[in-house]
Amino acid sequence: MKRSHILLTLALLLILCSPSFSQRGEGELREAQPRGISVDEIIRRFAAKESEFQRAREQYTYTQDITVEASSMMGRGQFRQVEDVVFDEKGRRLERVTFAPQSSLDSGGVSLSREDMDDIRHRLPFVLTSGELPQYSVQYAGQQRQDELDTYVFDIAPRTIEKGHRYFQGRIWVDNQDFQIVKTEGKTVPDIHSKRGDNENLFPKFTTWREQVDGRYWFPTYTKADDTLHFKTYDVHIIERVKYSNYKRFGANVRITYEGQEVDKSPDAAPKQPANPAPKK
Numbered sequence: 019m020k021r022s023h024i025l026l027t028l029a030l031l032l033i034l035c036s037p038s039f040s041q042r043g044e045g046e047l048r049e050a051q052p053r054g055i056s057v058d059e060i061i062r063r064f065a066a067k068e069s070e071f072q073r074a075r076e077q078y079t080y081t082q083d084i085t086v087e088a089s090s091m092m093g094r095g096q097f098r099q100v101e102d103v104v105f106d107e108k109g110r111r112l113e114r115v116t117f118a119p120q121s122s123l124d125s126g127g128v129s130l131s132r133e134d135m136d137d138i139r140h141r142l143p144f145v146l147t148s149g150e151l152p153q154y155s156v157q158y159a160g161q162q163r164q165d166e167l168d169t170y171v172f173d174i175a176p177r178t179i180e181k182g183h184r185y186f187q188g189r190i191w192v193d194n195q196d197f198q199i200v201k202t203e204g205k206t207v208p209d210i211h212s213k214r215g216d217n218e219n220l221f222p223k224f225t226t227w228r229e230q231v232d233g234r235y236w237f238p239t240y241t242k243a244d245d246t247l248h249f250k251t252y253d254v255h256i257i258e259r260v261k262y263s264n265y266k267r268f269g270a271n272v273r274i275t276y277e278g279q280e281v282d283k284s285p286d287a288a289p290k291q292p293a294n295p296a297p298k299k
Contacts, residue, residue: 092126102116224243
């Protein structure tokens, strides 16, 4: 979000849940090296599986429910939008807004920028594919229990930041059986500042949880942010929630493959429990 000379036009800043919530169900982070597999092989395998997942998710319809609340010395405001990600009669993917009351975010001193909405659609449900892997430094941090899952933990940061491009920076948790990301915690970068300093477009940390919805792939189901953004003029407290639901496969002839093999799409493929499942609200 950006700041104007009249009021703050704030960039959507997402931050971690409170420590008491984000740490619920987490075991101690162990720095021991993985057994029976190298770190490089883990990275290769989860990036390959994420590539398959990205292609699979593009064949699903779903509902995205976005809520952003802002409060500052200016007052309080809210943005709300519900949209269905669907396909038209020609099979083209599109977002269809089904609920969008008048936004009052400017009453809280902020408004959503183009980068905010782009991040909501493309970077909050972060996917690290084989093609994008060279853009990032991926550092092994250890192993950690996440509720019923044993996970490998990696710290992610862009190697370089090219003008006009946006990236993820933070931590990911990878299931040690499925080799898929099950939880993401970090922020989108870079923050944007004008040379004159009269406009700021800032971006917060966020946490995204995934769950298995088809017995095979881990789909984003919930993102939450709760942060105070420190602008030059005044502070703005942001609370954001993004809920992803109603995943349904589009078309009868869609095939999902992994490393050249078609995955099991039968209803008998039982899903795993989510890592630190988000509260059902």
